[in-house]
Amino acid sequence: MKDEVFGLFPVPVMRCPGVLPPPLVQALAEHFSRQAQQPNNSSEGLSHTRMLTPADSPLLVDAAALITPKIAEFGQLLFGEALGWAIKEMWVNVLDTGGRQAMHNHANSFASGVVYLTESDDSARTVFMKSPGGHDFSLKNDHAGVVTGPYNAEKWISPSPSPGDLVLFPSYLMHAVPPNAGGRRITMALNAIPTRLESWGYALSFNG
Template structure:
């Protein structure tokens, strides 16, 4: 009698080197959001170089502002969890700087990333309109030829998409992402879009004894 046939094995698709992005609903409580929002309009005095309908506040360390310090303490456990996903180890994290962004109707923020930081966070202080959700982009690449298949018949997936729009955010919601990730805010359709952004560093990174400490 011949041996029983082995069950047919199906092909498998493996998501290689995925990029983590984490959303945290209602991270900032309503009263703290309202307090930061009330001050944001007065603090956001620096006009964006690319769009005059967008203004930024000065960068503030959380220890220099009681409201930002409270928010940093709420962020801390989530930074630890997200950092463990990103770096593979639970470490202490420190928020370096925080600032607010106030965008008027029609304003937008150009594509950018955040230098000298490992994890960046955006905390939403107002609702986002459907068209002004934060959009993340793949790296733009170097000087090589670029081949893209993008047309009305294309079925977009995590493997071929060149951009991804975050879900709609409510006041108090937050999104965590690696600081190198390119992102933008498309033209805003609502009356006002206010966010708080921040950068953070781990206490150190260590590659088999070759360590860098960030204090």
């Protein structure tokens, strides 16, 4: 018999190519990039819109209608059941040349996502990271001869996206964007919550 290796408790990241059609992608990028006036403390080359909801624009209503079914699919992986989901907030990020996004996660939500509205330089692909908390060995084996694999890697660089692509991930997952060596990169981020969670007689209902 052959030895077996089990990948216990994997963290899902779901890539959905071409969720938004090109005309909607272009309209979102053009409309909301002009509203991205809020600076980011971690980088001079990064700015955001205010927090938005689908009700703020017909463009966001159209985007949410296409994105929400994908969130429901992803939510079934997280919670083992087909649940109702609502997008709680959306915002547009504009990352200019040299800008970056520091490592962070998203509070007060369960599923988060990024929709890419422009081409993204390979230098500025979204990077997902292990939590810096105490869930690993205190000593590392880290040198030029180490072969990196899924059980010892500390980060994962997402594939190069195309405009209209969506990436979904659990809101607790740490992620960042390295310094952008290319042109302007525009993305739309979002947070989503299930309408209800139940656990052996206890139930919580959420308002989107």
